[in-house]
Amino acid sequence: MKQPVRVTVTGAAGQIGYALLFRIASGAMLGDDQPVILQLLDITPALDALQGVKMELEDCAFPLLADVVCTDDPNVGFKDSDYALLVGARPRGPGMERKDLLEANAAIFSVQGKAIDQHASKDIKVLVVGNPANTNALITQRNAPSINPRNFTAMTRLDHNRAMTQIAQKTGKTVNDVTNMTIWGNHSATQYPDLFNTKVDGKTASDLVDQEWLENDFIPTVQQRGAAIIKARGASSAASAANAAIDHVRSWALGTEGDDWVSMGVYSDGSYGIEEGLIYSFPCRCNNGDWEIVQGLPVNDFSRGKMDATAQELAEERDGVKHLLP
Ligand SMILES: NC(=O)c1ccc[n+]([C@@H]2O[C@H](COP(=O)([O-])OP(=O)(O)OC[C@H]3O[C@@H](n4cnc5c(N)ncnc54)[C@H](O)[C@@H]3O)[C@@H](O)[C@H]2O)c1
Numbered sequence: 016m017k018q019p020v021r022v023t024v025t026g027a028a029g030q031i032g033y034a035l036l037f038r039i040a041s042g043a044m045l046g047d048d049q050p051v052i053l054q055l056l057d058i059t060p061a062l063d064a065l066q067g068v069k070m071e072l073e074d075c076a077f078p079l080l081a082d083v084v085c086t087d088d089p090n091v092g093f094k095d096s097d098y099a100l101l102v103g104a105r106p107r108g109p110g111m112e113r114k115d116l117l118e119a120n121a122a123i124f125s126v127q128g129k130a131i132d133q134h135a136s137k138d139i140k141v142l143v144v145g146n147p148a149n150t151n152a153l154i155t156q157r158n159a160p161s162i163n164p165r166n167f168t169a170m171t172r173l174d175h176n177r178a179m180t181q182i183a184q185k186t187g188k189t190v191n192d193v194t195n196m197t198i199w200g201n202h203s204a205t206q207y208p209d210l211f212n213t214k215v216d217g218k219t220a221s222d223l224v225d226q227e228w229l230e231n232d233f234i235p236t237v238q239q240r241g242a243a244i245i246k247a248r249g250a251s252s253a254a255s256a257a258n259a260a261i262d263h264v265r266s267w268a269l270g271t272e273g274d275d276w277v278s279m280g281v282y283s284d285g286s287y288g289i290e291e292g293l294i295y296s297f298p299c300r301c302n303n304g305d306w307e308i309v310q311g312l313p314v315n316d317f318s319r320g321k322m323d324a325t326a327q328e329l330a331e332e333r334d335g336v337k338h339l340l341p
Pocket residue numbers: 025026027028029030031032056057058061102103104105106107123143144145146147148170171173174202251252253256
């Protein structure tokens with residue numbers, strides 16, 4: 016049996032937490048042979064509820080669950096942590112954009128970045144789910160200067176999965192036929208789901224649909240899916256978000272399949288002309304617990320405009336939280 020790894024989940028008493036923890040403990044995220052210690056962080060008023068979640072985790076008798084720690088102290092929550100899923104943040108309500116949450120949520124990530132810097136493993140892999148995810152990931156990263164910026168990522172896998180299903184349904188195929196999907200940019204209404212590099216059954220997806228559907232149906236549907244779920248459910252996506260978080264960390268830790276890639280919000284090295292240092296969603300391949308941006312994909316004028324617009328929004332969000340970026 017491998018040694019257990021420490022997985023911190025913030026906002027563990029919330030909606031996404033409830034859909035996430037049991038799958039991590041079952042081995043769905045890090046593999047059937049990897050024991051885990053769950054370090055669950057939430058705010059003080061949520062600690063009773065968190066104890067209830069811990070009791071339920073115990074009642075599952077998961078063979079891979081080595082221990083569960085519940086705390087309201089980030090210094091304890093991130094102690095020696097190998098993986099951190101930063102979920103704890105306020106969700107948006109109807110009529111809000113995700114960046115409207117910046118003021119409410121940004122401070123959480125500067126505190127947690129500092130705690131990660133001081134207490135976590137220097138090899139920690141961090142996934143930020145709490146919105147606005149890309150800019151919160153940037154705040155976390157900048158507050159943890161002793162850790163490689165590549166170790167801080169933001170979640171666009173939910174958008175990626177949504178886009179795969181939309182194109183599969185449109186072309187009468189299944190998601191098993193869809194590969195090489197890319198979400199470029201911000202997890203926001205400016206994100207750009209790219210069908211020009213996606214394949215369906217080996218054929219280029221943009222050749223299988225008309226430009227009118229691509230521009231006026233597919234892209235807005237993916238961009239607005241979170242809002243559509245809030246309208247329908249009266250609460251933001253939870254099970255699908257937890258599923259995407261599992262997918263994101265699993266790909267990062269255990270690798271992507273063959274030539275396929277996944278979408279991850281990662282530290283930009285200037286690839287595709289995107290300003291260095293932004294946390295921008297790129298097509299990424301993962302191997303040996305590391306990711307690399309897929310290079311050399313063709314970018315037409317239509318795509319270029321959309322990729323730049325979402326980068327511009329990220330630069331504006333960054334400038335709006337300058338006071339939290341040491
Ligand atoms: N990136 C994505 O694709 C994606 C998808 C879905 C939701 N989200 C975001 O995830 C976040 C969580 O959503 P949810 O539905 O679970 O919300 P929720 O309100 O059900 O749960 C949030 C939890 O975070 C806790 N929390 C608040 N401040 C905290 C702090 N400082 N430290 C630790 N915990 C803290 C709350 O007490 C609560 O238990 C929201 O910001 C939501 O917008 C992102």
